[in-house]
Amino acid sequence: MTGTGLAGAPLAELVAAVRPGGPDADPAAVFAAGAWTAVVEPGESTAGALIGALGAHDALESLLLDAPPSQRPELGDAYRRWRVRARPDLLLAAFRNAAVIGARLVVPGDPDWPGGLADLGPHAPLALWALAPDGPLPPLARSVAVVGTRDPTPYGVQAAQDIVCGLADRGFAVVSGGAAGIDRAGHRAALASAATTAAVLAGGPDRLYPQANAELLHRIAREGVVLSEMACGSSPMKQRFLSRNRLIAAITRVTVVVEAGVPSGAINTAAHAGELGRPVAVVPGSVYSAASAGCHRLLRDYDAVLVRGAADVAELARDPDTAVALEGLDLPLDPLEQRVLQALGRRPAAVPDVAARAGLERSEAAAVLALLALAGAAADSPRGWVRA
Amino acid sequence: MTGTGLAGAPLAELVAAVRPGGPDADPAAVFAAGAWTAVVEPGESTAGALIGALGAHDALESLLLDAPPSQRPELGDAYRRWRVRARPDLLLAAFRNAAVIGARLVVPGDPDWPGGLADLGPHAPLALWALAPDGPLPPLARSVAVVGTRDPTPYGVQAAQDIVCGLADRGFAVVSGGAAGIDRAGHRAALASAATTAAVLAGGPDRLYPQANAELLHRIAREGVVLSEMACGSSPMKQRFLSRNRLIAAITRVTVVVEAGVPSGAINTAAHAGELGRPVAVVPGSVYSAASAGCHRLLRDYDAVLVRGAADVAELARDPDTAVALEGLDLPLDPLEQRVLQALGRRPAAVPDVAARAGLERSEAAAVLALLALAGAAADSPRGWVRA
Numbered sequence: 145m146t147g148t149g150l151a152g153a154p155l156a157e158l159v160a161a162v163r164p165g166g167p168d169a170d171p172a173a174v175f176a177a178g179a180w181t182a183v184v185e186p187g188e189s190t191a192g193a194l195i196g197a198l199g200a201h202d203a204l205e206s207l208l209l210d211a212p213p214s215q216r217p218e219l220g221d222a223y224r225r226w227r228v229r230a231r232p233d234l235l236l237a238a239f240r241n242a243a244v245i246g247a248r249l250v251v252p253g254d255p256d257w258p259g260g261l262a263d264l265g266p267h268a269p270l271a272l273w274a275l276a277p278d279g280p281l282p283p284l285a286r287s288v289a290v291v292g293t294r295d296p297t298p299y300g301v302q303a304a305q306d307i308v309c310g311l312a313d314r315g316f317a318v319v320s321g322g323a324a325g326i327d328r329a330g331h332r333a334a335l336a337s338a339a340t341t342a343a344v345l346a347g348g349p350d351r352l353y354p355q356a357n358a359e360l361l362h363r364i365a366r367e368g369v370v371l372s373e374m375a376c377g378s379s380p381m382k383q384r385f386l387s388r389n390r391l392i393a394a395i396t397r398v399t400v401v402v403e404a405g406v407p408s409g410a411i412n413t414a415a416h417a418g419e420l421g422r423p424v425a426v427v428p429g430s431v432y433s434a435a436s437a438g439c440h441r442l443l444r445d446y447d448a449v450l451v452r453g454a455a456d457v458a459e460l461a462r463d464p465d466t467a468v469a470l471e472g473l474d475l476p477l478d479p480l481e482q483r484v485l486q487a488l489g490r491r492p493a494a495v496p497d498v499a500a501r502a503g504l505e506r507s508e509a510a511a512v513l514a515l516l517a518l519a520g521a522a523a524d525s526p527r528g529w530v531r532a
Numbered sequence: 533m534t535g536t537g538l539a540g541a542p543l544a545e546l547v548a549a550v551r552p553g554g555p556d557a558d559p560a561a562v563f564a565a566g567a568w569t570a571v572v573e574p575g576e577s578t579a580g581a582l583i584g585a586l587g588a589h590d591a592l593e594s595l596l597l598d599a600p601p602s603q604r605p606e607l608g609d610a611y612r613r614w615r616v617r618a619r620p621d622l623l624l625a626a627f628r629n630a631a632v633i634g635a636r637l638v639v640p641g642d643p644d645w646p647g648g649l650a651d652l653g654p655h656a657p658l659a660l661w662a663l664a665p666d667g668p669l670p671p672l673a674r675s676v677a678v679v680g681t682r683d684p685t686p687y688g689v690q691a692a693q694d695i696v697c698g699l700a701d702r703g704f705a706v707v708s709g710g711a712a713g714i715d716r717a718g719h720r721a722a723l724a725s726a727a728t729t730a731a732v733l734a735g736g737p738d739r740l741y742p743q744a745n746a747e748l749l750h751r752i753a754r755e756g757v758v759l760s761e762m763a764c765g766s767s768p769m770k771q772r773f774l775s776r777n778r779l780i781a782a783i784t785r786v787t788v789v790v791e792a793g794v795p796s797g798a799i800n801t802a803a804h805a806g807e808l809g810r811p812v813a814v815v816p817g818s819v820y821s822a823a824s825a826g827c828h829r830l831l832r833d834y835d836a837v838l839v840r841g842a843a844d845v846a847e848l849a850r851d852p853d854t855a856v857a858l859e860g861l862d863l864p865l866d867p868l869e870q871r872v873l874q875a876l877g878r879r880p881a882a883v884p885d886v887a888a889r890a891g892l893e894r895s896e897a898a899a900v901l902a903l904l905a906l907a908g909a910a911a912d913s914p915r916g917w918v919r920a
Contacts, residue, residue, distance in 0.1 A: 299818060428816030428828060430687060431840045440816060443831065444838045450831045452819045 148208035149232035161243035176200035177271040182375035185514040186387035192266030241376035247349040256281035269373035275365035282340040287317035292326025292402035300403030304329040310454020312339030341368040346388040347380030393417035404438030425451040492528030536596035537620035549631035564588035565659040570763035573902040574775035580654030606914040629764035635737040644669035657761035663753035670728040675705035680714025680790035688791030692717040698842020700727030729756040735768030781805035792826030813839040880916030
């Protein structure tokens with residue numbers, strides 16, 4: 145990558161350090177894929193499409209040289225935004241820090257790249273950082289997402305544990321978000337059952353958030369896998385939690401919502417699963433429990449499937465095609481998203497304009513726009529951002 | 533009715549005694565309609581069709597004379613069965629006893645005949661006996677069925693009460709079966725809210741069953757209405773509870789199942805509601821509660837609508853056409869029904885033959901066959917009973 149500011153950097157060495165014993169691949173291409181995870185917000189389809197067209201390496205080179213493909217002049221805006229983070233020193237640091245904490249880089253095309261991610265199309269992650277035991281990543285092809293509120297009732301915790309133990313007995317891996325509450329109960333039950341468990345983080349692999357779960361996440365890294373689509377140094381911002389949820393939905397065959405408020409991250413994950421055509425399984429509860437309100441909304445208003453335990457979930461996971469996909473489930477917009485959405489008009493607008501109208505930092509506006517695009521509420525048209 | 537054994541009986545007087553201040557109608561026809569309720573099992577479509585064709589009076593006359601219409605020789609079997617109960621002394625006693633307990637006779641065509649019953653077609657009741665305050669029957673056009681297990685949890689009782697109170701506030705009448713548990717909670721909450729409540733019995737109006745609810749049923753008779761499609765002297769047999777459930781479903785706009793086991797009478801009522809195209813509303817609960825197992829089955833396997841409270845139920849009841857009807861919900865067969873069903877073959881069989889094969893009394897076999905016909909599992913073909 146001559147002239148990119150990376151010339152002379154020991155790319156092969158950096159890549160080898162984050163792929164010990166990993167599959168052979170062109171180090172420059174692998175480096176580029178990993179570098180992009182330090183540059184763009186999760187799921188930003190503009191980046192996904194560009195990389196899909198040029199490949200990670202050439203796309204990164206064009207970014208570092210500030211030379212958008214001549215046939216895509218409309219990318220100027222995105223390039224300006226991305227270049228803030230695409231500083232060679234930052235990219236090299238992301239790799240060095242990953243090597244320090246033992247995070248490995250998995251890129252599309254690797255044998256252990258989770259197959260379900262392909263369904264995300266241009267919203268797929270550009271690469272994944274993994275904290276896991278040596279060797280190939282634990283297989284996630286037969287996996288189920290178990291998600292829910294951070295503030296569960298004893299009933300919800302019990303249901304999560306029972307479902308996870310039953311799924312473990314049936315040979316399924318369990319994926320969740322590493323959060324407090326239902327996520328934590330699910331991961332712990334999987335570990336207790338010696339099942340594979342994967343925690344998908346919203347920040348970089350060096351940010352084991354929440355702090356209260358650091359010990360649990362370290363254990364998952366030793367016995368299962370901690371995954372992140374963001375490079376070291378990326379903090380777990382709210383928007384990134386919501387984007388992260390699409391990975392949980394895409395990696396797994398079924399998303400089980402155990403307890404969830406309205407709105408909630410778990411409903412957001414369910415919405416992603418529905419958009420991906422994955423079944424959404426929901427545990428019912430007391431009509432007097434706020435922790436079941438989101439579950440009941442999914443069961444009432446959408447084609448979520450009521451599950452009574454692991455057997456019901458396993459049935460869906462074994463033959464997911466028989467389940468009806470959720471349709472028309474709106475992703476709940478938070479106040480920040482609504483602010484940005486209201487700043488969008490009928491006429492296309494560049495990110496700085498949207499940011500100014502919404503009263504946000506450019507980077508913040510860009511992150512929220514990416515999220516709105518993911519939710520289908522905004523689109524990055526050739527002439528700028530518009531409401532979808 | 534010369535030559536029928538009723539000649540000289542004071543029919544007009546008997547009818548007047550059970551219709552004090554009631555609408556004008558031909559006493560002989562009204563007597564006949566009431567008399568049929570002492571003769572046939574609930575919902576027996578052979579009788580419904582016969583009466584639909586000839587009218588209650590002429591049909592009864594042909595029965596008492598043992599003279600099936602010449603074009604329907606296949607009715608001979610049914611006539612033999614019905615004539616066991618169609619003794620003039622028994623019919624007159626049914627009316628006299630009704631007058632003694634103050635039961636009133638309501639017949640199709642009366643202004644306060646519940647409109648929804650028409651949807652039962654040949655399975656509609658032939659007449660109704662009512663225990664109610666003087667004057668027209670309390671209106672049931674805007675009513676909701678609230679049904680459930682006789683053995684509820686405190687959660688189920690609370691949910692039934694809250695839903696009924698909320699429905700009462702919205703001007704709905706509440707119909708149930710007068711049983712222990714959820715039925716009782718629903719009736720009591722309706723009375724407490726000064727809403728109209730109707731208890732539909734499985735036996736005659738002189739059998740306020742269960743005994744433990746006699747005081748409650750007396751109160752419903754004073755402040756609401758107790759209904760039965762069977763004449764005085766008819767005992768509440770198991771099959772009649774299941775047939776009775778179709779009336780609860782037909783009279784009301786929505787059937788709410790609060791808590792129910794598997795199988796259960798409440799699921800049976802839900803199945804009838806589904807067959808009638810009425811929405812079935814279901815309260816979810818803990819996956820660990822056996823009392824919610826039937827509810828979860830309805831929500832999982834059929835198009836029942838999850839309701840969180842009275843507002844959700846009222847929404848369905850206000851505009852029931854927007855709800856999807858349950859389809860394909862099999863009525864659970866009890867061991868007796870299965871025994872009779874297995875006694876049916878491909879070749880049509882008369883009731884005595886079926887009874888002999890099933891090892892049952894003829895009257896018992898006839899009752900079960902009528903129920904199986906109601907459930908669509910057996911059919912009374914011109915040459916005898918067959919599997920449907």
